Amino acid sequence: MAALCRCRHRWKRNNCLHVLTRNLTGKYDYDLVVIGGGSGGLACSKEAAQLGQKVAVLDYVEPTAKGTKWGLGGTCVNVGCIPKKLMHQAALLGTAVKDAQKYGWQISGPICHDWASMADAVQNHVRSLNWGHRVQLQDKKVKYLNLRGSLLDEHTVRGLTKAGKETLLTAKNIVIATGGRPKYPTDIPGAMEHGMTSDDIFWMKSSPGKTLVVGASYVALECAGFLTGIGLDATVMVRSIALRGFDQQMAGLVTDYMEAYGTKFVKECVPKRVDKLFSGALQVTWTDTLTGSEHKDTYDSVLWAVVREKQGQAGSRAPVELLKARGDRGQYHRCLLHPSFRPCLPPPFPCSFLASLGARSRSLSDFVSEDGRSPGQVCQQKHGRKHNISTLPVCMRTVDALVFLLSALYTSTWVAQSRVFIMLPSLVVWSYGDEGVGAGGEWSMPRHHRDSVSTASVTRPPGSVRSHTFGCPGGPMGTDAQLLITSCSAGRAPETKALGLDKLGVQLKKESGKIIVGADESTSVPNIFAFGDIGEGRPELTPTAVKAGKLLARRLAGHGTELMNYDNVATTVFTPLEYGCVGLSEEEAEERHGKDGIEVYHAFYKPLEFSVAERDASQCYLKVVCERGGDQKILGLHFTGPNAGEVTQGFALGLQCGATYSHLLQTVGIHPTCAEELTKVNITKRSGLDAMVSGC
Incomplete structure (x- = not known):
C-alpha cells in the first residue's frame, strides 16, 4: 500500500512538473x-x-437520478431535439391515420400504439448518431476522451475517469460547452x-402510462403533446403561464389546441409532495x-419540466392579506409581475403595491390614494430605519382584491454617472404559509406610469443582486407568513459546478449559475471561452x-473575425399544433416601441388538409409585428399550424435581411399552402376587423 501511495505521489508530481514546463515554454499538448x-x-x-488545430474534446455523461445515461x-x-421530434412525429402519424379514413x-x-416498438426504433437511431459522431471525430483527427473535465488554470484541464483516474491536458485555449x-x-x-x-x-x-407533467415550458408542452398524441393520459400542471418568454397570445392558442385534443391542464397550481402508494x-x-385549497390525484409517472429555486430568505415574517387580484377584464390576474412590467424607478429601492376599496384598512388608506393618480407608498425596514418609497400608481376602481409585492430583487447599474436600482422583471415574490411562488402571466391592470429613466426597460441589467423585505407599518389585517424569495426557470441548470471555475475567477451569473461571456464568447479569464446553453443570456438552442x-473555432484558429449574431433566431415549439416564431413577440415589440409604435397584421386561417378531415382550425393563426412608421420593418413573425418550423425557417432569412411589410406583400405565395397566408395578411389588430x- 505504501509503495502504491508513493507511485501515485510520484505520478502526480511528474504530471504537475510536466504541466508547469508546458505553461512556461508555451508548448501545449493541444491548440484547443x-x-x-x-x-x-x-x-x-x-x-x-x-483548420489545422490539434484538438481534444472531453465528454462525460453523469447518469440521472433514475440511472439513465447515453452516448456522445x-x-x-x-434527450432533446432528435428523440423529441421523432416522438412528435409518432403522434402526428396517429392523427394522420385517423384523418386518412376521411380520405x-x-x-x-x-388504432393502437406500441410504446416499446417506438422507443426501440428511436433509441436505435440515437445510438447510430452517437456512433456517427465518434467516427467523425476520428476522421477529423480530434482526440475524444470520455472524461469528466475541470479546469486547473487557464491552460490546463484535468480529466477524471469514472474510476477516478486523473489525466492532465494543456492547451493554448480552452472552450467550455457543457450545456445544462x-x-x-x-x-x-x-x-x-x-x-x-x-x-x-x-x-x-415501457410506456409511462398516465403522466403528470409539472411545468409549462416548451419541454413540458412538447412532452405532454406527444404523450396525448399516442393515446396516453397526460396532464400539465401550470403554476402561472405557459411558454414563458414566448408571445403569450400564441402560447394561449397552443394550449387551447392541446386542451381541445385531449391534454388536461391543472392551472394556477403548485405541487406539494409526491407519494408512492x-x-x-x-x-x-x-x-x-x-x-x-389542496387537491390529490394518482398517476403512473410524474415528469418534472419546471423547477422553483430558493434564492434566499428576505425577512422572517411578513403580513399577507390576499394573494390574488381580479383585473378589469373579469379574469384572475395570474401574476404579480409581467415580464414587460416595469415599476417606476425613484432610486434607490423600487417595489409595487396594489390595493382595492374592498381590501382597505386604516394602515392601507395611509399609503394608497383612492383615485390612483398619486403613487402609493410603502415602508421599507432597513437597519432599523424607515424609508418611504414612491411606487406604482394604481386606479383602485379596476381591482377588487389586494395584491402586495412583499419582496423584490433588484440590481444596480450606472446611468449618467448616477447609481440606479432596477427590479429584475422575471423575479417576483409572494408567499402563503411556507410556500413561495414565482409570478408570471398576463398583465391585466391599467398601464402604469413609466419613469423617465431609460434603464426601466433593461431586462438583464448588470450588477449584483440583493433582496429586501417591504411591509406596511402595523401590516394589513393579515395572516403571518414565512417569506421566501423564489424564481422560476425552465427546469434546466448549467453544468458548471464541477468545472472549478470559481477557483480560476471565471465570473458566473449568480442567479442562473451561467458563465458571463462577451460578444466573442470570452470569459473573464484569458484563453477560456464558453458558448451555448452555458453562456449567460444565450438562447438555449442547438443551431445557435x-x-x-x-465561428469561435475560426477566430481562435486565426481564420476569421465574424461574431455570432443572436438576433432574429427562429425557433419552433413542436406541440400538436406547432408554433414557429422569429424576432420579437408582440409584448416585446410593444415594450420597445410603444403600443402606438407598432402595427400588428394578423389572420386566422384553415389549412386545406383540415377541411376534408373536418378538423377544427380555431387555433391556426399568424401575425406579423411591424414598426408602424416608415417602411414598416418587420419586428417579429409568429405562426401556429402544420409544419410551423418549415414555414418559419424561410421567413427568418427575410428578417435577417431587414424585410418590411411591403416586401412581404410583394412576395408571391405558393398555392395552396399555409405559408402563403403570410404573404396576403392585411388586417391589423388596430382596425378591429374580422x-x-x-377564399383566395
Missing part, C-alpha cells in the same frame, strides 16, 4: 481543448481540426425519488394558488450553439 461533447462542442472541435452528442441528440382509406380494427441538465425541485418531498425528467422519458423501455401508483398533492462554436381568411 473542448469540454463538452454536445452539438456545439462537437461543431467547435471539428471546425478547429479542419449531448442533449439534442440523446377514403379503409382501416379495419382499432434538468433539475428536480428539491423542496418537494418525493420529487426526485418518484419523478423523472426529460433526460429519462426518451429512454424508457402500495399499488405502485404515484399520488401527487398540490395546492390551488388562487383559493389555497453549433453556429457559435464554428381576421378570418376567406
